[in-house]
Amino acid sequence: MSKFIVRGGNKLTGSVKVSGAKNSVLPIIAASLLGEEGVSVIVDAPPLDDVITISKVLESIGAGITYENNVMRVNAQAISSCEAPYEWVRKMRASFLVMGPLLARMGHTRISLPGGCAIGTRPIDQHLKGFEALGAEISLGQGYIEAKINGRLRGAKIYLDVASVGATENIMMAATLAEGTTVIENAAKEPEIVDLANYLNGMGAKVRGAGTGVIRIEGVEKLHGTEHTVIPDRIEAGTFMVAAAITGGDVYVEGAIADHLAPVISKMEEMGVTVEPDENGIRVTANHPLKAVDIKTLPYPGFPTDMQSQMMALLLKSEGTSVVTETVFENRFMHVDEFQLMNAEIKVEGRSAIVTGGANLKGAKVCATDLRAGAALILAGLVSEGTTEVSGVHHIDRGYVDLAEKLSALGADIWRVSIEEKALETTKKKMEVEEEVPLFNIQPTWV
Numbered sequence: 001m002s003k004f005i006v007r008g009g010n011k012l013t014g015s016v017k018v019s020g021a022k023n024s025v026l027p028i029i030a031a032s033l034l035g036e037e038g039v040s041v042i043v044d045a046p047p048l049d050d051v052i053t054i055s056k057v058l059e060s061i062g063a064g065i066t067y068e069n070n071v072m073r074v075n076a077q078a079i080s081s082c083e084a085p086y087e088w089v090r091k092m093r094a095s096f097l098v099m100g101p102l103l104a105r106m107g108h109t110r111i112s113l114p115g116g117c118a119i120g121t122r123p124i125d126q127h128l129k130g131f132e133a134l135g136a137e138i139s140l141g142q143g144y145i146e147a148k149i150n151g152r153l154r155g156a157k158i159y160l161d162v163a164s165v166g167a168t169e170n171i172m173m174a175a176t177l178a179e180g181t182t183v184i185e186n187a188a189k190e191p192e193i194v195d196l197a198n199y200l201n202g203m204g205a206k207v208r209g210a211g212t213g214v215i216r217i218e219g220v221e222k223l224h225g226t227e228h229t230v231i232p233d234r235i236e237a238g239t240f241m242v243a244a245a246i247t248g249g250d251v252y253v254e255g256a257i258a259d260h261l262a263p264v265i266s267k268m269e270e271m272g273v274t275v276e277p278d279e280n281g282i283r284v285t286a287n288h289p290l291k292a293v294d295i296k297t298l299p300y301p302g303f304p305t306d307m308q309s310q311m312m313a314l315l316l317k318s319e320g321t322s323v324v325t326e327t328v329f330e331n332r333f334m335h336v337d338e339f340q341l342m343n344a345e346i347k348v349e350g351r352s353a354i355v356t357g358g359a360n361l362k363g364a365k366v367c368a369t370d371l372r373a374g375a376a377l378i379l380a381g382l383v384s385e386g387t388t389e390v391s392g393v394h395h396i397d398r399g400y401v402d403l404a405e406k407l408s409a410l411g412a413d414i415w416r417v418s419i420e421e422k423a424l425e426t427t428k429k430k431m432e433v434e435e436e437v438p439l440f441n442i443q444p445t446w447v
């Protein structure tokens, strides 16, 4: 168990490189199961806990995986099982993304029900509606979902009631091997959908229209391995952009794609942040005070829910009152209680949070209640008086590669300690007081 320790007050400057996108690489690894011939090579696969989890799911199904220097090789030629057990799906909801590929490839699949998670109930009805339309017979029992087909999946027209990212991906993957054409209407338009479609097409699939609301998939007989480079993580990039802005710094976010971040850039510019994209990344500079703005999360190309908590941290340091409205997930304001421990003034009214700017944030012991909440607390810690301790680090490890190291290289006073080290530090500090001899200087664990 670890904690991040942040001492506020430093302006961030320099350049930081964005890793491959978590939300692209997870469906792409799942899609590798469709490769009946050859090996898939996935470049820029970020070393995240979620990536390890999905690899374990694939290995448990019989795929061969190697992972070195951020390059993952998946050999799914001889997969033998069609089951994703509870132990992995419980760890990460995105494990459910193996259902579409397994159904298409094996004609049968049994996956543990993903259940809800901290940010919302997150039903899977749209995934199942899609599989049923493609001809699968679905049954539920003992915490598992089973899907079977007689022969081959059949192309169909599927209208999604909500433009779900996961359902669009799962159905798109299943439909690549269906007989005939599938049309997904009200499809999600996120850049990660386009990345997955490009990967599938590299495997020999025929997917058109990804990135628009209507995706057409013409089924093929067989898919093969391919080589693909994962797009940069727009949420990690956005998090570093906020880190630059909140500290009044000057940071070049290398690899960030401005087009993927349009709503984040617009809101930051409205606040008075200077954002200068070029072909290799985005430079962010800010002079305080910044202006308060209202934010409403929406499916892409709207403002991403995965950037809501980080922007709330920035709004706490702006001048005026902002209203942040979360429309994607019903319970994504858990960071508010933690911000309040840091002296923030925020009131939640239904799906909106009223944020009072100009906060004099103070370091506190806080807990990352989910992945992005954890990032937001670290951002707030960068501009808080004193020291902030962020626990619940396992959430942050799901989606950020070397977050403390990257921030530290930009000049932040942040490091990670294991709880055991922390206990040791406390003991030594106590001894220091008793003996009046400086004994111990805690070091970051990566040194």
Ligand SMILES: CC(=O)N[C@H]1[C@@H](OP(=O)(O)OP(=O)(O)OC[C@H]2O[C@@H](n3ccc(=O)[nH]c3=O)[C@H](O)[C@@H]2O)O[C@H](CO)[C@@H](O)[C@@H]1O
Pocket (backbone or CB within 6 Å): 022, 023, 024, 026, 094, 120, 121, 122, 123, 124, 125, 126, 127, 128, 162, 163, 164, 165, 166, 167, 188, 192, 299, 305, 306, 328, 329, 330
């Ligand atoms: C691994 C991954 O890519 N995760 C992202 C993905 O999650 P995920 O794919 O789970 O998110 P969805 O787009 O499916 O969910 C959006 C909304 O649709 C609802 N819904 C979804 C499916 C369904 O069958 N029925 C239904 O009602 C959900 O409860 C939620 O309220 O998109 C989210 C929304 O941008 C992001 O926050 C997550 O980071």
Ligand SMILES: C=C(OP(=O)(O)O)C(=O)O
Pocket (backbone or CB within 6 Å): 093, 094, 306, 371, 372, 399
């Ligand atoms: C909610 C997120 O991810 P997941 O869908 O994997 O839980 C996220 O990346 O912020």
